[in-house]
Amino acid sequence: MDKFRTAKDTLGEVQVPVDVYYGAQTQRAVENFPISGLRLPPAFVKAQAIIKASAASSNKQCGALDAKKAENIIQAAEEIIEGKWLDQFVVDAYQAGAGTSQNMNMNEVIASRASELMGGEKGDFSIVHPNDDVNMSQSTNDTIPTAIQLSIADQLHNVLYPAIDQLIAQLDEKEGEFHSVVKAGRTHLQDAVPIRLGSEFKGYKGAVQSVKKSLKHAEKSLYELGLGGNAVGTGINAHENYAKLAIQELAKRTDLPYVQSENTYSFMQNTNAAIRISGHLKELAVHLIKISSDLRLLSSGPRTGLAEISLPAVQPGSSIMPGKINPVILENLYMICSQVIGNDTCVTTAAIGSQLEINPMMPVIGYNVLQSITIISNGMKVFTEKCLKEIKANEENITKWLDQSLSLVTALNPHIGYEKAAAIAKESFETGKMLKEILVEKGIFTSEEAEKILDPKNML
Incomplete structure (x- = not known):
């Protein structure tokens, strides 16, 4: 039989499972938003914890937060940064506007864990308080967009760029391997002047390189943070040195060049950096669809299509036609890219929802950009390793079509x-x-x- 404890917030009492670290506000969000079962990903949770640790460090240095509380808040946050307690972040990706529920989920977990570290019980917020201590000098309105930018930057460097670089390197190898293979070019799907097979792969490589260059440029906007703007950008209830010290700590913890935004009002009213990154992810998806479509066409057959290249066989292609092999890796990549394009539409629509001092649609923006990075990175890795590496040129067919x-x-x-x-x-x-x-x-x-x-x- 499930056991519960009574938790309280400003609206009254809520029954919370006895073994969880979160409290009443998180539980209300769980009950209010049983939408998808999807959660903001671990990279986002990690970014939130980095912000809370940095905020506690700054508030301690400013003399606003008791040193012992600060140290235990930082320890609790660092446990989350290391990957502990991820099961405690239970708010649906489709949640209350701006991400207040997500922010309070983090505040409650850290406060509860810090209280436990100080000898208290889970949920004993009389020792460390979610709002007064963990959320000191902060608001949902400045921490959630900061977490979006931190988590995107983390995933660009640790997930997306390595996958792009691996793909570029393999396309470069295929360009060299197929340099001597001359084939019929095709424009409008009709016969065109000859081209090297290697040159087609050089074209693919150039498209991916171009997107990476654009991403690297857009990435710079991720490093301007409005943390410290608090509710509307004015920095209310925060020490004058809080933002500077907190962002310095963020930069130290992430080893990335975060700086204070020159315009906290603009930072909080808009989600410019996320919009830019999402747009370039869409561009990457468009190019990858083109590549996957080309390779499916060039490998069509094997007897009744172009069959200029052969793809590796990775699994049977039909439940009824024996021996049939389909271009499943390329089809998989196309589906992934379709989702990324859809995600960008969602991000764009949500960004339009920005009104006056904040964008209340931030959770869905963060979720979709991070999902796009995850799936397109995994899709490129699978494509590179399970398909591209093993593509072979069918020179007999290539010569036949070229001669005709x-x-x-x-x-x-x-x-x-x-x-x-x-x-x-x-x-x-x-x-x-x-x-x-x-x-x-x-x-x-x-x-x-x-x-x-x-x-x-x-x-x-």
Whole structure:
């Protein structure tokens, strides 16, 4: 039988499971928002704990917080930073506006744990108080956007960039591996002038490199923090040195260049940094969809499609057709990227919800950007390791399609002009004869001349 204790807040008494660290406000949020079962991820919780530890350190230095309380708040926060007590953060991602429930969940857990460290019981807020002590000099309105930016920066460096770099390195390797393979180019899905297979992979590499460059530029906006703005940006109830000291501690704990925003009002009214990062994640998703779609098309077949490349077989492709192998890794990547594009739409819509002094839609903004980073990073890693590394060129098919490409006729333009070249191409299409054959039959070129002019390698 479940056991409960009675917890209190300004609205009255609430029954809370006896073995949890959180209190009445968290329990109310659990009961009020049984929406999705989704939670803000561990990276966000870690960022919140870093903020609480930094705030306690700053308040101690400013003489606003009792040293013993501060030390135990910091210890409790550091336990969370290390990954303990994650099961105590139970508020749904779709919760009260601005993230007040999320902020109070953190405040209550840290206060309860700090009280326990000081000899009290779980939920004994008479020793360390969630609002008066843990939340001192803070508000949901400045800590939640700060946590969004801290957690995004953490995930960029530890999750996204490594996955991007691994993908770029493998695309670079494929560019070199396929450099000597000349194939038919295609524009509008129609025959076009020749291209190296390696050059197609060079194009993919360049697109991913470009997005990383944009992300690195947008990343700079994550380091300007309005922590200390408190409720509306004025810094009410905070010591004049609090923000500077707290942000210095944040920078020290994360080893990232966080600084005070020059405009706390703008920081709290908007979610600029998250919007920018989300937009570049969408851009990355668009490029990855293009790559996955190209590779599915180039590997189509194996007998009735282009079949210019072969993908590694990772699992059976059909429950009814024996021996069928599908491009499942590429399909998986497409689905992931579709979700990332949808997440950006959600972030954009939520950002529009900013009104007057704050954006009350911050929890869903944080959740979607962090989810996008997680899934697109994992998708790129799986694609790189289980598909891209093992792609092979089917040179026999490549040569077959190249020899039949009518766009080789483009090389004739400088010799006989566009209109005559177009007539040769039309005749080749209608009769099924090769371009070289028609040119020789009509006495336009000798066999050797036609061979030289139509050599695909001379068109690269």
